[in-house]
Amino acid sequence: MNTTLLANAANEARGLAMDAVHACNSGHLGLPLGCAEIGAVLFGEALRYYPEAPKWLNRDRFILSAGHGSMFIYSWLHLSGFAVSRDEVKSFRKLHSITPGHPEYHETPGVEATTGPLGQGVGNAVGYAISAKRAAAKFNTAEHTIFDQTIFALLGDGCLQEGVAKEAIAFAGHNGLDNLVLIYDSNDVTLDAMADVSQGEDAEQYFISQRFDAVTINGHDLAAIADAIAKAKTNKNGRPKVIIAKTIIGKGIPEVAGTAKGHGEGGAKFVDSARAGLGLPADEHFYVSPETQAFFAEKKAASKATFEAWQKTYDAWAAANPTLAAELAAGVAQSAPSDLSSQIPAFPADYKDATRSAGANVINAVAKAMPQFLTGSADLFGSTKNYLKDSGDFSAKNPAGRNIWFGIREHAMGAICNGIAYDGIFRASGATFLVFADYLRGAIRLAALANLPVSYIFTHDSVGVGEDGPTHQPVETVSGLRVIPNLDVIRPGDAEETAGAFVAAMTRTDGPTALILTRQAIPLMNELSVEERRDGVLRGGYIAKKETGALKMILLGSGSELQHAMAAAAELGDGVRVVSMPCFERFDRQSPEYRESILPKACTKRISIEAGVTGLWWKYVGTEGKALGIDRFGISAPGDVVMKELGMTKEHLLAAAK
Numbered sequence: 012m013n014t015t016l017l018a019n020a021a022n023e024a025r026g027l028a029m030d031a032v033h034a035c036n037s038g039h040l041g042l043p044l045g046c047a048e049i050g051a052v053l054f055g056e057a058l059r060y061y062p063e064a065p066k067w068l069n070r071d072r073f074i075l076s077a078g079h080g081s082m083f084i085y086s087w088l089h090l091s092g093f094a095v096s097r098d099e100v101k102s103f104r105k106l107h108s109i110t111p112g113h114p115e116y117h118e119t120p121g122v123e124a125t126t127g128p129l130g131q132g133v134g135n136a137v138g139y140a141i142s143a144k145r146a147a148a149k150f151n152t153a154e155h156t157i158f159d160q161t162i163f164a165l166l167g168d169g170c171l172q173e174g175v176a177k178e179a180i181a182f183a184g185h186n187g188l189d190n191l192v193l194i195y196d197s198n199d200v201t202l203d204a205m206a207d208v209s210q211g212e213d214a215e216q217y218f219i220s221q222r223f224d225a226v227t228i229n230g231h232d233l234a235a236i237a238d239a240i241a242k243a244k245t246n247k248n249g250r251p252k253v254i255i256a257k258t259i260i261g262k263g264i265p266e267v268a269g270t271a272k273g274h275g276e277g278g279a280k281f282v283d284s285a286r287a288g289l290g291l292p293a294d295e296h297f298y299v300s301p302e303t304q305a306f307f308a309e310k311k312a313a314s315k316a317t318f319e320a321w322q323k324t325y326d327a328w329a330a331a332n333p334t335l336a337a338e339l340a341a342g343v344a345q346s347a348p349s350d351l352s353s354q355i356p357a358f359p360a361d362y363k364d365a366t367r368s369a370g371a372n373v374i375n376a377v378a379k380a381m382p383q384f385l386t387g388s389a390d391l392f393g394s395t396k397n398y399l400k401d402s403g404d405f406s407a408k409n410p411a412g413r414n415i416w417f418g419i420r421e422h423a424m425g426a427i428c429n430g431i432a433y434d435g436i437f438r439a440s441g442a443t444f445l446v447f448a449d450y451l452r453g454a455i456r457l458a459a460l461a462n463l464p465v466s467y468i469f470t471h472d473s474v475g476v477g478e479d480g481p482t483h484q485p486v487e488t489v490s491g492l493r494v495i496p497n498l499d500v501i502r503p504g505d506a507e508e509t510a511g512a513f514v515a516a517m518t519r520t521d522g523p524t525a526l527i528l529t530r531q532a533i534p535l536m537n538e539l540s541v542e543e544r545r546d547g548v549l550r551g552g553y554i555a556k557k558e559t560g561a562l563k564m565i566l567l568g569s570g571s572e573l574q575h576a577m578a579a580a581a582e583l584g585d586g587v588r589v590v591s592m593p594c595f596e597r598f599d600r601q602s603p604e605y606r607e608s609i610l611p612k613a614c615t616k617r618i619s620i621e622a623g624v625t626g627l628w629w630k631y632v633g634t635e636g637k638a639l640g641i642d643r644f645g646i647s648a649p650g651d652v653v654m655k656e657l658g659m660t661k662e663h664l665l666a667a668a669k
Contacts, residue, residue: 042080076132138430425454551597
């Protein structure tokens with residue numbers, strides 16, 4: 012290891028960060044300056060990557076959990092030859108640049124995850140580690156190793172104070188993810204103050220208690236960093252690793268280094284003197300020396316040789332294992348069978364059960380058709396009913412298992428599912444009760460922002476939960492999810508709509524889907540064929556019962572209340588249409604012509620019914636319509652009693668119609 016070259020590269024990375032933050036007068040200097048030596052060792056020596064193939068399947072992954080330090084990763088991606096040009100570094104935080112304020116997936120080559128909300132990247136890294144473990148178990152053979160990557164995440168005090176990180180760390184230790192290396196930038200500073208104002212735990216002992224191997228080093232000692240990382244990569248002893256790197260926040264700007272003022276852009280006004288102190292030229296900003304350029308050019312050439320050698324191994328593996336190769340290709344393509352719906356058996360006409368129970372049948376049919384599909388639950392498999400039969404449980408002893416036991420860790424479940432989805436080999440889903448969706452809302456929002464095809468299975472969807480009472484009866488949660496951009500929220504009205512909902516989730520590749528399922532039994536709506544009902548879900552809304560005479564009124568419903576609309580229409584006469592609206596978002600993406608054919612503007616007498624808050628229904632019922640719902644919290648009583656008490660009945664709908 013050439014410590015002189017790496018030390019110079021570290022200082023030049025500091026210069027890039029200072030110049031970028033100074034140019035836009037915005038950003039966070041603390042981590043890019045304090046972790047410069049860590050970046051030099053990672054990108055100069057330790058990480059396996061090839062900038063010309065940023066999605067190389069067997070690259071090491073690096074996730075910047077402390078995403079506010081984004082100039083750290085942009086500087087090192089630029090120095091190491093990724094398609095992040097000097098001009099893009101200069102455009103830090105500017106409109107339409109690929110160097111936004113926090114790292115964003117799909118925006119910047121080499122960025123593995125959208126990070127910024129603290130702690131999420133730790134969960135993402137755990138998801139990547141699960142994906143890597145399962146990929147190795149599933150696809151490696153005795154003759155060919157195509158997966159043996161290491162997952163790195165750089166985090167800070169802020170990440171560790173967020174509960175999502177602690178949940179993910181506990182999961183990683185319990186499941187023996189020894190391909191995971193966390194690098195903890197321990198600089199003893201948070202944004203407001205010195206860290207001892209808000210924390211006091213012994214980091215080493217904490218991680219050891221969570222079944223991690225832990226070591227504390229000087230985060231500015233290149234040799235110590237390199238030695239710790241090398242040992243962490245090679246010691247596959249069934250324990251994840253943490254390197255606690257003691258650093259000086261804002262190192263290189265003496266006026267703010269080691270203080271809370273060094274966290275943000277406070278040091279930018281001292282850039283000129285700081286650059287001089289680092290030995291950077293006064294007349295050239297965004298400076299990278301010829302020696303550093305040559306060093307990374309050599310690194311890139313060596314990486315190319317490593318990549319090409321792996322490619323030969325991959326080609327030989329694919330030729331010897333065509334079935335496995337096809338399965339891997341389908342996973343990477345995020346594809347679902349074109350006939351997926353037909354691979355889900357139809358339900359008997361007299362079927363009556365909860366949609367969570369129907370979902371159990373559907374999800375197992377999906378799993379047979381899509382071997383890349385994984386699922387997990389937050390200690391609720393017995394209730395959410397998404398367990399995959401004969402598929403094994405993921406663990407240190409069985410990394411090929413397809414059922415993930417997340418424990419009571421909804422927030423980490425969301426972030427871990429995102430990590431699996433970021434890796435792009437397997438399709439991830441997680442389950443819990445709907446009322447706990449807010450525990451993973453931050454991760455759901457990031458999945459929607461990053462266009463990740465994660466599926467959420469939320470059961471016990473309404474006041475129909477009954478005796479558990481208002482703490483467990485979601486009334487606002489479905490609407491709360493519907494307002495997240497790019498999240499499809501599907502609340503099916505019977506078993507066949509449930510099948511359509513899973514097909515919709517599996518065939519969607521540009522964002523997440525939340526499946527909202529009941530605990531209470533509901534009958535099948537047999538007015539239409541199986542194919543028509545499943546296709547109707549894919550469209551988001553459809554005519555579930557067509558009027559037999561001139562159209563006079565439209566009843567709209569979703570989920571368990573659709574049955575009441577169907578029953579009411581049968582009594583109201585020949586001019587009443589029933590529209591099933593399982594997914595607002597899919598319906599709104601349909602053509603204006605289709606939407607008009609379902610909800611013609613000329614018919615203004617419309618009534619919606621759903622066991623939840625009414626606010627979002629008004630865009631469909633209009634100012635002359637009525638929205639029946641529950642704009643209050645629930646009641647502790649048997650579910651059917653609560654539904655009747657709060658007006659979720661055929662009789663209440665009839666009264667409103669008349």
